[in-house]
Amino acid sequence: MKRDKQAVYNELLVLRCQRSDPGAMEELIRTWEKRLFYYIHRLVDDEEDAWDVLQRTWVKVLRAIGSLREPRSLPTWLYRIARNTAMSHWRTQYANHAAAEESGNLSSIEGDSENFRFDDAEQVHYGLGRISLPHREVLTLHFLEDLPIEEVAEVIGVPPGTVKSRLHYAKRALRAVLEQED
Amino acid sequence: MSVPGKDFRDRLLEAERLNPTYQEKYRKELRAMLEQRLTVGQRWAWIGSAVLAAGLAVVFGAAAVLAPSEFPMLPRIGFIVGVIFNLAWSVLAIKTVKKGTLNLKTHPTRMVGMAWGFVVIMITLFMLLAPQLPQPVQGVQMVLNGLVFLLMGAAFMISNRVDQAELKTRQKLLEIEYRLAELAEAMGNKQQG
Numbered sequence: 263m264k265r266d267k268q269a270v271y272n273e274l275l276v277l278r279c280q281r282s283d284p285g286a287m288e289e290l291i292r293t294w295e296k297r298l299f300y301y302i303h304r305l306v307d308d309e310e311d312a313w314d315v316l317q318r319t320w321v322k323v324l325r326a327i328g329s330l331r332e333p334r335s336l337p338t339w340l341y342r343i344a345r346n347t348a349m350s351h352w353r354t355q356y357a358n359h360a361a362a363e364e365s366g367n368l369s370s371i372e373g374d375s376e377n378f379r380f381d382d383a384e385q386v387h388y389g390l391g392r393i394s395l396p397h398r399e400v401l402t403l404h405f406l407e408d409l410p411i412e413e414v415a416e417v418i419g420v421p422p423g424t425v426k427s428r429l430h431y432a433k434r435a436l437r438a439v440l441e442q443e444d
Numbered sequence: 445m446s447v448p449g450k451d452f453r454d455r456l457l458e459a460e461r462l463n464p465t466y467q468e469k470y471r472k473e474l475r476a477m478l479e480q481r482l483t484v485g486q487r488w489a490w491i492g493s494a495v496l497a498a499g500l501a502v503v504f505g506a507a508a509v510l511a512p513s514e515f516p517m518l519p520r521i522g523f524i525v526g527v528i529f530n531l532a533w534s535v536l537a538i539k540t541v542k543k544g545t546l547n548l549k550t551h552p553t554r555m556v557g558m559a560w561g562f563v564v565i566m567i568t569l570f571m572l573l574a575p576q577l578p579q580p581v582q583g584v585q586m587v588l589n590g591l592v593f594l595l596m597g598a599a600f601m602i603s604n605r606v607d608q609a610e611l612k613t614r615q616k617l618l619e620i621e622y623r624l625a626e627l628a629e630a631m632g633n634k635q636q637g
Contacts, residue, residue, distance in 0.1 A: 273618055320477065
């Protein structure tokens with residue numbers, strides 16, 4: 263089965279880290295730092311705290327990468343660790359947000375038929391800061407990695423149906439914010 | 445909604461304005477995490493370890509040299525092995541103190557390797573000395589104990605070697621796959637261009 267270059271690169275990087283290849287860990291950090299920080303900063307408002315969470319994420323990654331059995335799941339694994347580290351930073355605050363937001367009718371969501379185009383990165387970045395935390399989180403994962411629903415569910419730790427619902431309402435919320443700005 | 449591509453992702457990341465002070469603080473902590481600088485206590489522990497190892501090397505060396513001429517050869521070899529091991533440990537400890545950092549990936553491997561080598565050699569020497577014990581039963585016991593230890597150790601080493609060989613092969617295959625993917629991408633770009 264032909265795999266894309268990025269998937270092969272991810273697997274190779276994990277293997278090199280596991281074999282204690284000099285520089286492999288630095289390369290892993292360099293490759294993923296920006297994306298992970300962007301994601302963490304969507305979860306943790308304060309920038310200084312976000313950097314702190316990122317640093318603690320790398321500590322956990324360094325300790326656990328030797329036992330990563332599925333190197334192909336590197337993106338999901340990294341985001342899951344980053345999320346768990348951020349959540350332990352803001353546990354109560356996030357739980358209150360999530361409970362209030364998940365009241366949508368899942369059965370009415372059939373697929374993404376919206377034609378709204380999110381092309382302007384600056385606008386999207388601005389808009390992300392104005393929607394709720396659970397919506398911001400799924401949209402950030404979607405924009406950064408375009409992860410399948412199942413993998414996002416694995417990162418966030420909720421059923422795929424909940425992710426689908428959240429993503430639907432998140433796009434709607436972001437569109438509303440951006441249309442308001444226009 | 446249009447599926448975002450890598451280009452969009454990069455532009456989204458660039459849209460974020462960051463405080464350089466916080467970034468610099470993060471980088472310092474990251475460097476410290478990767479380098480694992482020695483604390484004061486760890487530094488003194490390594491210095492103590494170096495001094496002790498050097499002292500033991502002197503003791504073993506003296507024992508090897510000053511032993512009477514009728515002293516059996518095998519125990520003398522054991523003393524020389526003790527000198528070599530302790531000198532090597534002392535050198536490792538001094539290098540660690542001078543560098544001021546502990547590489548968590550290589551140091552434990554080296555330390556375990558040295559200790560392992562020393563123990564295997566000493567056990568082998570004891571097994572070879574076993575027949576010279578006054579009571580044969582004690583000799584047999586010593587050989588059996590030594591064999592059990594060596595067999596377990598050999599099994600562990602072989603298993604470790606096989607794992608490492610598998611990982612190395614897997615890495616080589618991935619490097620080839622990556623190179624092929626790069627070439628395929630380059631050819632695709634050329635055809636489109």
